[in-house]
Amino acid sequence: MSGLNIRRIDPFRLEIARIPPMRTTGLVYANRAIERTLGDVQVLQQVANVATLPGIVGPSMAMPDIHWGYGFPIGGVAAFSRDEGVISPGGVGYDINCGVCCILTGLKVEDVRPRLERLLTSLYNNVPSGVGSCNRALAVSGKEFNRVLELGARWSVKKGYAPTDDLEAHEDEGCIAGADPEAVSAKALERGQPQLGTLGSGNHFLELDVVDLVADSEKARELGLFGDQVVVLVHTGSRGLGHQVCDDHVHGMISAASRHGIALPDRQLACAPVTSREGREYFGAMAAAANFAFANRELIAYLIRGTFEQVFGGSFERLGMRMLFDCCHNIAKMERIRWEGREIEACVHRKGATRALPPGDTRLPPRFRRTGQPVLVPGDMGRMSYILSGAAGAAETFFSACHGAGRLLSRHEAKKRARGRKILDELLRKDIHAMAASRATLAEEMPEAYKDVSDVVDTITGAGITSCVARLRPFAMVKG
Amino acid sequence: MPYTLIDHTADTGMRVSSPTVEGLFVEAALALCDIMGALTPGKGETAVVQVEGVDREDLLVRWLQEILYLVEVKGFRVAKAGLMELTDTDLRGELRGAYTGESLLVEVKAVTYHNLEIACIDNAYVAAIILDM
Numbered sequence: 001m002s003g004l005n006i007r008r009i010d011p012f013r014l015e016i017a018r019i020p021p022m023r024t025t026g027l028v029y030a031n032r033a034i035e036r037t038l039g040d041v042q043v044l045q046q047v048a049n050v051a052t053l054p055g056i057v058g059p060s061m062a063m064p065d066i067h068w069g070y071g072f073p074i075g076g077v078a079a080f081s082r083d084e085g086v087i088s089p090g091g092v093g094y095d096i097n098c099g100v101c102c103i104l105t106g107l108k109v110e111d112v113r114p115r116l117e118r119l120l121t122s123l124y125n126n127v128p129s130g131v132g133s134c135n136r137a138l139a140v141s142g143k144e145f146n147r148v149l150e151l152g153a154r155w156s157v158k159k160g161y162a163p164t165d166d167l168e169a170h171e172d173e174g175c176i177a178g179a180d181p182e183a184v185s186a187k188a189l190e191r192g193q194p195q196l197g198t199l200g201s202g203n204h205f206l207e208l209d210v211v212d213l214v215a216d217s218e219k220a221r222e223l224g225l226f227g228d229q230v231v232v233l234v235h236t237g238s239r240g241l242g243h244q245v246c247d248d249h250v251h252g253m254i255s256a257a258s259r260h261g262i263a264l265p266d267r268q269l270a271c272a273p274v275t276s277r278e279g280r281e282y283f284g285a286m287a288a289a290a291n292f293a294f295a296n297r298e299l300i301a302y303l304i305r306g307t308f309e310q311v312f313g314g315s316f317e318r319l320g321m322r323m324l325f326d327c328c329h330n331i332a333k334m335e336r337i338r339w340e341g342r343e344i345e346a347c348v349h350r351k352g353a354t355r356a357l358p359p360g361d362t363r364l365p366p367r368f369r370r371t372g373q374p375v376l377v378p379g380d381m382g383r384m385s386y387i388l389s390g391a392a393g394a395a396e397t398f399f400s401a402c403h404g405a406g407r408l409l410s411r412h413e414a415k416k417r418a419r420g421r422k423i424l425d426e427l428l429r430k431d432i433h434a435m436a437a438s439r440a441t442l443a444e445e446m447p448e449a450y451k452d453v454s455d456v457v458d459t460i461t462g463a464g465i466t467s468c469v470a471r472l473r474p475f476a477m478v479k480g
Numbered sequence: 481m482p483y484t485l486i487d488h489t490a491d492t493g494m495r496v497s498s499p500t501v502e503g504l505f506v507e508a509a510l511a512l513c514d515i516m517g518a519l520t521p522g523k524g525e526t527a528v529v530q531v532e533g534v535d536r537e538d539l540l541v542r543w544l545q546e547i548l549y550l551v552e553v554k555g556f557r558v559a560k561a562g563l564m565e566l567t568d569t570d571l572r573g574e575l576r577g578a579y580t581g582e583s584l585l586v587e588v589k590a591v592t593y594h595n596l597e598i599a600c601i602d603n604a605y606v607a608a609i610i611l612d613m
Contacts, residue, residue, distance in 0.1 A: 039489075043489075067489045067490055068488060068489040068490060069490050069491075070490075070491065070592040070593075070594030070610050070612065071592070071593075071594060074489075074490050090592075090593075093612070094589040094590040094612045095589060095612075131583065131584045131585070131586060131587045132552065132583065132584055132587065187549060187553075190553055191549070191552065191553055200587065201586070201587045202586075202587060202589075202613055240552065240553070243589040243590050243612075244549075246590060247545055247590050250593065251533075251538070251541075251542065254534055254538060254593070255534055258534075266593075266594060266595055267537070267593035267594075267596065268592050268593045268594040268595075270593070407489045407490055408489070409489070410487040410488055410489050410492065411491070411492050411613060412485050412486075412487050412492060413487055438585075438586075440585065440586065480587075
């Protein structure tokens with residue numbers, strides 16, 4: 001494969017041998033089915049490119065939902081020593097803290113079906129979605145907006161949009177420490193301010209799922225999951241604010257990389273030492289954008305809870321609506337990791353990957369100590385999604401796992417294949433009700449545009465990184 | 481319009497060409513606007529774009545990023561693009577169009593630097609630009 005030396009080391013792992021200028025090996029989590037989806041060399045070359053960056057600790061990794069990105073592959077995980085390593089805006093991506101949250105309900109699918117049409121229409125009307133979506137009703141500005149950037153989900157709780165109980169159900173309690181609103185440009189503020197409380201477009205969605213299979217009844221019970229239960233998944237991020245923060249800092253780091261003598265195999269990997277001025281500024285801005293995303297998902301959860309109250313009557317608490325978990329997909333975080341017997345302070349980049357802490361990990365709040373951290377793995381519109389939990393084997397990925405199914409087809413190819421088809425009707429035949437702001441988005445996001453998420457889950461659980469708690473089946477969704 | 485779409489798994493891309501490097505910048509601007517649904521026949525208003533970069537590839541990304549900002553945030557819709565100045569590190573360009581704020585077809589998050597190179601092949605300047613969608 002174009003100069004790369006790739007070998008299978010077990011049923012769930014491929015290794016890319018270290019060839020200069022790589023500083024370490026590549027490690028790709030892939031069973032045979034996933035390996036067949038890797039296609040051409042570009043995506044594996046991206047894993048190898050990340051391995052060339054200074055201060056990388058352990059291998060350059062890719063989760064089984066890996067696909068061709070820009071700079072880092074989507075599904076990429078890499079840790080860099082705080083003292084000798086780098087931080088890369090391209091290693092986080094433009095949609096900083098794009099992530100997923102799962103809201104549980106106490107309702108069973110048969111409770112929802114009689115009011116499904118009203119519920120779906122109300123969700124579509126109440127949660128702004130689509131290209132350029134704004135939410136003037138929830139917009140804040142000036143110092144108050146800076147508080148959003150500093151506090152994340154905690155701001156939503158302070159303002160009464162979310163119950164305090166939600167905070168423990170967030171990665172890092174919904175607030176990345178070290179956010180610096182001053183490092184966020186005026187343009188980023190301008191792009192982001194009107195978009196707080198909006199879903200956006202593309203692969204972002206709001207989905208109603210039913211718990212289709214309980215794989216681990218003890219963990220499911222502990223997490224509040226049961227058969228035929230209705231749960232809500234929300235996928236969105238930091239909107240235009242995050243996009244602009246990344247833009248601003250990639251540009252700055254092209255010069256910084258050159259000044260610090262860092263050779264870049266791809267400019268999108270532009271980076272600077274973690275402890276440099278450029279590195280610190282980016283981290284402060286990125287954390288602010290990540291906090292915007294936490295607040296954004298909480299505001300969407302607030303709109304969803306309000307919609308359920310309108311449609312079913314009673315309070316959201318009586319409807320059993322509580323946050324199961326909210327996690328980041330695109331992030332760089334300072335974490336203590338263990339490698340070759342040493343404890344290292346590292347900047348762990350997850351680009352299209354999610355954290356996965358095992359049972360007993362002291363970073364977990366009490367509610368997850370016995371189960372491990374919930375790992376939410378949404379699939380495509382027409383197949384399954386999964387709730388996994390972190391397992392002991394996750395130590396080898398610096399406690400990281402897959403974030404979804406991973407794209408298989410380009411958007412262009414998906415639209416070509418959708419020509420002449422009615423995707424909404426195809427979904428309806430599977431008893432899946434969808435509303436979308438754009439037909440083009442539906443075509444781009446059709447089920448066959450994605451890998452089979454079951455292959456992704458088989459790989460990550462087979463490798464011992466996670467264990468399966470429950471499987472979800474989608475039955476209604478709003479697409480941006 | 482002299483551009484073709486590039487099949488990119490996560491996002492999308494555009495391959496642009498022109499007999500001149502200035503023309504390449506103009507065609508890239510129009511291609512981006514075409515993908516976003518930001519082209520308009522009206523050209524009563526003007527927006528000036530001025531950027532600095534470390535080289536021409538950097539300038540190309542920054543020129544397109546500025547246009548993306550004008551389209552997404554300011555609601556500018558583009559009829560015509562032109563360059564007044566292009567060196568290795570500075571660009572000054574002008575867009576003709578109108579601030580209509582009409583809805584867009586797709587949301588482009590960003591213009592990336594991924595493997596970007598301006599090459600001269602068979603007397604034409606070409607570049608493949610990946611957009612984050």
